Amino acid sequence: MTSARELYERTVAELAPAAAGNRLVxxxxxxxAPREALRRIAGEEHRIIRSDRRSFALLAARFADRGRAAPFFLGLAAGEGEALGLLTPFATAVGLSPADLATYRSRPAAQTYPHYLAWLxxxxxxxETVLALLANFGFWGGYCARLAAALPRHYGLSAEATAFFAFFAALPPDFESEALALLQSALDDGESAAEARHAARLMQSYESSFWAAVLPADAPRT
Known part of the structure; x- marks a missing residue:
């Protein structure tokens, strides 16, 4: 019988070497980093968060009969709503008004992550869905923790302006244990561990696409 914990740890270990490098961070x-890159993060995230919130709500409805899946996904949807409120001070600090956010035009490669989550x-x-989220959230949270520390030091952003990144720097309470329980239940029901690992690899690849897409072409090399 496949262990959810072993599958999760194996998947993270496979993805970690590629995920370690993040040029923008x-x-x-x-x-x-050019301030234009920070503005692009704000603009892209404004679209991503709203899309992900809807995706989590849909997942709650789809899997309403699968144990605690509905409250799990509804909790993630609520978190996206909180994050959306925290994004505004960051956007303002880097020079984007609410009107700018509303009219921002996304870069296709920056939106592959939410498009894939919507597909899932x-x-x-x-x-597939739970392992992809479980593996990716740790890497995303790590990037956010680094940005939350670096932005005040180098760009003079306040705690309010960086609260968006601080929010995502830590996993939601009980997220890992609840996700592993759902993953184990799905595996016990016969869902494919190999397909779940493939979904996690795709999700992390789309995560990388986001960070590459928000970098201006003239950004300095590290």
Whole structure:
């Protein structure tokens, strides 16, 4: 019988080497990332968060009969709503008004992550969805923690302006234990561990696409 914990740890170990490098985060930590990159993060996240909130709500409805899946996904949807409120001070601090956010035009490669999550919400299995989120959230949270520390130091942003990143720097309470319980249940029901690992690899690849897409072409090399 496949263990959810072993599958999760194996998947994270496979993804970690590629996920370790994040050029934009490294540029921010060096204090040389263009402010345009920060504006792009705000603009892209404004669209991503609203899309992900809907995807989580749909997942709650789709898997309402699968143990505690509905409250799990509804909790994630609520978190996206909280994050959306925290994004505004960051956007303002880097020069984007609410009107700018409303008219921001996204870069296709920056939106592959929410598009894939929307696909999972429509067509993915519970195992695919949960493992993809479980593996990715740790990497995303790590990037956010580094940005929350570096932005005040190098760009003079206040705690209010960086609260968006601080919010995502830590996993939601009980997220890992609840996700592993759902993943184990899905595996016990016969859902494919191999397909779940593939979904996690895709999700992390789309995460990387986001960070590459928000970097201006003239950004300095690290």
């Amino acid at each position: 490294e540029l921010v930590e060096a204090g040389v 919400a429509q067509s993915g299995t519970l195992a």
